[in-house]
Amino acid sequence: MSRLNHPVIGQYIPADSFLHRLDPRAKLVFVFVFMMIVFLAKNAAGYSLLVGVALSGVLLSRIPLPMILRGIKPVLYLIILTALLHLGMTRGGDVWWELGPITVYEQGVVQATVISLRFLILVLMGTLLTLTTSPMELTDGLERLLCPLTRVGVPAQDLALMMSIALRFIPTLWEEMDKIMMAQRARGADFDSGHLLRRVKSYIPVLIPLFISAFRRAEELALAMEARGYRGGKGRTRIRELRWKKEDTILLVVLAVLSISLWWLRG
Amino acid sequence: MEPIIRLDGAGFRYDHLQERPEAEWALRGVHLQVGSGEYIAVMGPNGSGKSTLAKLLNGLLLPSEGKVWVGGLDTGLEKNHPLIRQKVGMVFQNPDNQIVGTTVKDDVAFGMENLGVPRQEMLKRIDQVLQQVGLRGREASSPHHLSGGQKQRLAIAGVMAMRPEVIIFDEATSMLDPGGRREVLDAITELHRQGTTVIHITHSVKEAFQAERVVVMADGRIEWSGAPHELFHRREKLTRWSLEVPLPLELKERLRRRGLPIRHEITGTEELVESLWKLLSRD
Numbered sequence: 001m002s003r004l005n006h007p008v009i010g011q012y013i014p015a016d017s018f019l020h021r022l023d024p025r026a027k028l029v030f031v032f033v034f035m036m037i038v039f040l041a042k043n044a045a046g047y048s049l050l051v052g053v054a055l056s057g058v059l060l061s062r063i064p065l066p067m068i069l070r071g072i073k074p075v076l077y078l079i080i081l082t083a084l085l086h087l088g089m090t091r092g093g094d095v096w097w098e099l100g101p102i103t104v105y106e107q108g109v110v111q112a113t114v115i116s117l118r119f120l121i122l123v124l125m126g127t128l129l130t131l132t133t134s135p136m137e138l139t140d141g142l143e144r145l146l147c148p149l150t151r152v153g154v155p156a157q158d159l160a161l162m163m164s165i166a167l168r169f170i171p172t173l174w175e176e177m178d179k180i181m182m183a184q185r186a187r188g189a190d191f192d193s194g195h196l197l198r199r200v201k202s203y204i205p206v207l208i209p210l211f212i213s214a215f216r217r218a219e220e221l222a223l224a225m226e227a228r229g230y231r232g233g234k235g236r237t238r239i240r241e242l243r244w245k246k247e248d249t250i251l252l253v254v255l256a257v258l259s260i261s262l263w264w265l266r267g
Numbered sequence: 268m269e270p271i272i273r274l275d276g277a278g279f280r281y282d283h284l285q286e287r288p289e290a291e292w293a294l295r296g297v298h299l300q301v302g303s304g305e306y307i308a309v310m311g312p313n314g315s316g317k318s319t320l321a322k323l324l325n326g327l328l329l330p331s332e333g334k335v336w337v338g339g340l341d342t343g344l345e346k347n348h349p350l351i352r353q354k355v356g357m358v359f360q361n362p363d364n365q366i367v368g369t370t371v372k373d374d375v376a377f378g379m380e381n382l383g384v385p386r387q388e389m390l391k392r393i394d395q396v397l398q399q400v401g402l403r404g405r406e407a408s409s410p411h412h413l414s415g416g417q418k419q420r421l422a423i424a425g426v427m428a429m430r431p432e433v434i435i436f437d438e439a440t441s442m443l444d445p446g447g448r449r450e451v452l453d454a455i456t457e458l459h460r461q462g463t464t465v466i467h468i469t470h471s472v473k474e475a476f477q478a479e480r481v482v483v484m485a486d487g488r489i490e491w492s493g494a495p496h497e498l499f500h501r502r503e504k505l506t507r508w509s510l511e512v513p514l515p516l517e518l519k520e521r522l523r524r525r526g527l528p529i530r531h532e533i534t535g536t537e538e539l540v541e542s543l544w545k546l547l548s549r550d
Contacts (some may be wrong), residue, residue: 136369161367168369171411218363224365227327229352229381229426237383239390240375 011071011127017062018247019132024141026248031129032254038118040262047117047133049261054121057128071127072120079119086112098235115158139163140240150233169217180206269339271432272301272324272355273465276333278487279319293319293493294487296333301466303432306459308475308495309468311484312509317468320484321437323387324466325355338432353382357425360438362418372399372406378429389428396424400454416447423454432488433464441470452477472498472513474503476535483508515539 003103014020033052040048058068093106103185113128132143142162150156184205191202275360294316301307303343311317322328323335326342338354340347356378359365368374374462375393384392399405400420400527410418419439436455439446452474459465467478476495483491485508491501498505502520505512514534527546533539 006379084321096513164369164373165367168367168410171409172363175411217361220359220361220364221367223327224357224359225377227325227352227357227359228367228378228430229349230377231381235383236380237389238380239373239386239393241386 009132013063013067013131014134015062017060017132019057019061019128019249021245022251023028023242023244023248024133024137025144025242025244026251027129027133027139028138028145030251031125033255033259034125035122036260037262038121040266041261042266043220046262046265047114049258049265050121051117053258054124055135057125061128061132063128063131068124068131071131072123075123077121079116079123081111082119083116086115093124135167136164136240139167155233161233165221169214172217173210173214177206177210180209193219201250224253270300271303271338271523272299274299274323274330274333274467275336277323277335278332279316279323279328280331281479283336290417292487294323296490297408297487297489299482299489299492301433301464304459304462304464306465306477306479306480307467308480309466309482309484310472310475310508310510311490315484316487318437319487320481321357321435324433324435325357326351326431327357349382353429354431355433355435356429356431357435358419358422358426359439360441362415362422365422366418367470369409369412370406371402371408374410374421375425376427378425382429387448392428396427399427399457401423401450414447415443416450419443419447419451420454423451423458427458427542431463433466434458435466435467435468439467440474455475470510472511476513479530483510492496500531 034107038050041050058065087104088102088108090108090111091103091105092108093110095103096106096109097104130138139160142163143156146154146156146159181189185191189200189202189205191206193199194202274297277294277297277299278292280283280292294399295406297316297320299320309320310507319328323330323342324337326335326337326348327342329335335342336352337347340351340354342348345483367377368372372393375396375494376389379392393406394403397406400423401418402424402443405413405417412423413421423434436451440451443451455465455467456477469475475498478495481491481493481495481498482489490508491504498516502512502516519529519533519539523531527549529539529542529546533542
């Protein structure tokens with residue numbers, strides 16, 4: 001009986017590259033702003049610039065290309081589907097191709113290319129972020145960035161703690177699921193045969209005990225946290241610290257230059 | 268000297284039972300004083316109120332009657348809770364369900380972060396307590412890579428880093444294998460030697476014998492309290508409290524029943540071995 005492999009949390013690949021060393025705050029801000037300025041590009045020059053930035057990101061991450069492509073793969077079908085829809089639905093310009101009821105116009109080809117390119121760049125940047133930043137770093141980064149919003153009632157510290165506890169318990173619950181599955185197998189449960197619906201249904205006797213135990217764990221953990229003096233985010237100090245370096249400032253300067261250039265290039 | 272913990276007729280019943288006046292009390296009329304630096308074992312069958320007692324001692328539960336004092340602070344007042352939680356640390360039964368951090372270092376820091384300890388001081392204390400529990404060098408390990416005994420030692424380290432005066436072990440050894448149990452018991456002995464007040468809740472009479480004083484609970488009351496060696500004369504009582512009878516005690520009783528001249532007052536394994544030797548050499 002094969003035991004389940006432990007899941008890799010997120011898709012972080014440890015390495016020592018320029019992108020890995022950057023402060024998660026800088027990376028988060030960059031990706032967030034980048035996702036908006038992508039829409040500023042309106043012509044070939046603009047798109048070349050975006051592709052250039054994305055490719056330099058790939059180079060600077062020092063992560064093998066196949067691994068990056070694996071991160072993009074799940075979204076690839078969506079991109080192809082969107083491209084096909086645009087190809088078939090957009091009217092305008094010369095007719096390039098006619099096939100039964102489907103007519104492909106020049107504008108359709110342009111739209112399809114532009115949309116898929118935009119999509120691809122967005123996904124690529126997101127993938128690079130998660131490949132080069134560990135989930136804990138991401139959590140820390142988000143917490144620090146959301147910190148100013150604490151004043152308007154966003155519980156940044158509590159949210160970050162929730163995320164880190166979730167990360168802490170993924171392996172524990174995974175192990176537990178493994179145990180429950182074996183226990184159910186010992187009683188004759190079958191998880192590997194039958195059609196899809198049956199297989200999904202066969203997981204119910206695994207999920208129910210798993211949920212019950214997760215709730216019990218949560219209750220005990222809450223008690224343990226209270227016993228260790230947890231009273232919410234107020235007045236807490238932090239052991240984890242983030243260091244803003246020269247490179248991080250450079251990244252933000254690059255981001256500013258990029259935004260201005262794109263604005264200027266759209267003419 | 269003012270005891271570090273004092274219970275004055277403390278009782279507790281769970282909220283949802285309060286509507287029914289005849290509802291059972293989990294704890295009733297408990298008077299207990301724990302001196303600074305003492306090592307106490309609390310025993311009793313399931314449902315005897317041991318864990319409820321433990322949770323009253325650091326304000327996780329508030330007494331429904333009577334008072335609980337920790338270092339002169341009333342646990343009934345919420346404003347005292349932060350200080351009480353710092354003074355009284357607690358290690359729970361399930362090693363997995365009390366670790367908060369994603370790494371050993373983060374977890375030790377958790378309690379200190381709650382207290383608002385400055386970062387430099389935290390780093391210093393982390394190094395120190397991990398050294399003490401023998402987990403130094405594992406700072407970056409993820410908790411699920413630790414053994415049961417290591418996880419409990421990590422929990423102890425997290426509590427120690429808060430510099431408490433009292434540490435309560437709520438059946439902290441019951442889910443461990445013999446090796447892990449040994450590790451935790453050694454850590455407890457060491458803590459006591461260094462002057463920490465220890466309250467160890469356990470089902471094991473053997474573990475209770477490490478303590479200076481044993482408190483036996485039954486039906487929410489303190490049934491008996493005294494030095495561990497006095498338990499040796501109370502075999503029938505151990506059975507009545509549904510506690511295991513330690514092997515040397517059982518042996519002594521059976522040999523006496525066979526008519527061997529072994530003194531009733533024997534208080535421990537060594538004395539028993541000695542009197543057996545004397546018997547053998549006489550023949």
